[in-house]
Amino acid sequence: MKKILVTGGFGFLGSHIIEALLSDPENHVHVVDNLSTNPLPLDFLLSIIKNKKHLTYDIKNLIDFNPTESFDEIYHLAAIVGPAGVLKHPGRIVKNTVDDTYHVMDMAQRMDARLLDVSTSEIYGGGRDGFCSEFMSKIIQPEITIRLEYAIAKLASEIALVNKVNSSNLNAVIVRPFNISGPRQSGKGGFVLPRFILQAINNKPLTVFGKGDQVRAFTHVKDVAAGIINAMQMGRMGEAYNIGNMGNKTTILHLAEDVIRYTNSKSAIIFVDPKTIYGEKYAEANDKYPDDTKSGMEIEWKPKFSKRDVIEDTYTFMSSIKDPKILEYLS
Ligand code: UDP
Numbered sequence: 001m002k003k004i005l006v007t008g009g010f011g012f013l014g015s016h017i018i019e020a021l022l023s024d025p026e027n028h029v030h031v032v033d034n035l036s037t038n039p040l041p042l043d044f045l046l047s048i049i050k051n052k053k054h055l056t057y058d059i060k061n062l063i064d065f066n067p068t069e070s071f072d073e074i075y076h077l078a079a080i081v082g083p084a085g086v087l088k089h090p091g092r093i094v095k096n097t098v099d100d101t102y103h104v105m106d107m108a109q110r111m112d113a114r115l116l117d118v119s120t121s122e123i124y125g126g127g128r129d130g131f132c133s134e135f136m137s138k139i140i141q142p143e144i145t146i147r148l149e150y151a152i153a154k155l156a157s158e159i160a161l162v163n164k165v166n167s168s169n170l171n172a173v174i175v176r177p178f179n180i181s182g183p184r185q186s187g188k189g190g191f192v193l194p195r196f197i198l199q200a201i202n203n204k205p206l207t208v209f210g211k212g213d214q215v216r217a218f219t220h221v222k223d224v225a226a227g228i229i230n231a232m233q234m235g236r237m238g239e240a241y242n243i244g245n246m247g248n249k250t251t252i253l254h255l256a257e258d259v260i261r262y263t264n265s266k267s268a269i270i271f272v273d274p275k276t277i278y279g280e281k282y283a284e285a286n287d288k289y290p291d292d293t294k295s296g297m298e299i300e301w302k303p304k305f306s307k308r309d310v311i312e313d314t315y316t317f318m319s320s321i322k323d324p325k326i327l328e329y330l331s
Helices: 012-022 042-048 093-111 146-167 192-201 221-234 252-262 293-298 307-320 324-330
Strands: 002-007 027-033 055-059 073-076 114-118 171-177 206-209 215-217 240-243 249-251 269-272
Touching (some): 073 093, 093 114, 093 171, 114 146, 114 221, 146 171, 192 206, 192 252, 192 307, 240 293, 252 269
Parallel strands (some): 002 027, 002 073, 171 240, 206 269
Antiparallel strands (some): 215 249
């Protein structure tokens, strides 16, 4: 039996990773999660996750989690998330993120576990006109925003981790996901697809921010979960891998049009300044889409789900939820 720890395992991405891991009866999965940004109530999430025989959990902050048992693998996902979500934590994001990373690094070393760190595509700061390759520079933008603190926190964690790998017995890999989307994502953090889908279902206008010419590559959460698991199994120590679907590259205006088309909605599209919704401190990310060559070659990752699949799967899930309490979590 393989013993696996997933930090933040009850989050949007985490729930899909634990589901994929639990489908192998040889895996025992332990989750540590403080439920600070869980997209669904825990009892509901547990009711839809299959194969729970080998699932255990602790509801607490990661920093307070000091297990006596050992794990073979640690997936580190626990983090503050979302362009709106980060706004609640100015000046604390670097400390929280880096402290958590050191905590999992120490745990992994002590247990001789393999560690996978989920970083972010935001460390590229937009790359070269949005094209982000692992072989390019990381760009720090001139304007200091709360969003920049998040990107820098993730980059600082990556650098500490790589230096530790290169100077000790720590065995760790990094992944940088691009616009993870799909069933169970909540619009609370500011994420665009659940917001557009709920707007479309309710025939309310889709709120496109700015001119809608921002470029993103929406990547199905199941593809991201598979890429992360592949990276854990096959990734080279101290290396970082982009996990993002280049084929799903789109502008936000096109995404809004696709959502209306694929959901047969009567919604209109309106252009909105996001600061009128989230306040003056909201910051937009630069365009970003991945070079997926390295993950294709080294960890055999190839995304399966098209942009249409991402939209339709999210729509199917959202429309299946009727309980107002659960809808409140998701909106
Ligand atoms: N966005 C939008 N309308 C919304 C929410 C977001 O047009 O109601 C835009 C946002 O400006 C960004 C893109 O959608 O350019 C993706 O936003 P998300 O928060 O999902 O991801 P990120 O900005 O982190 O790439």
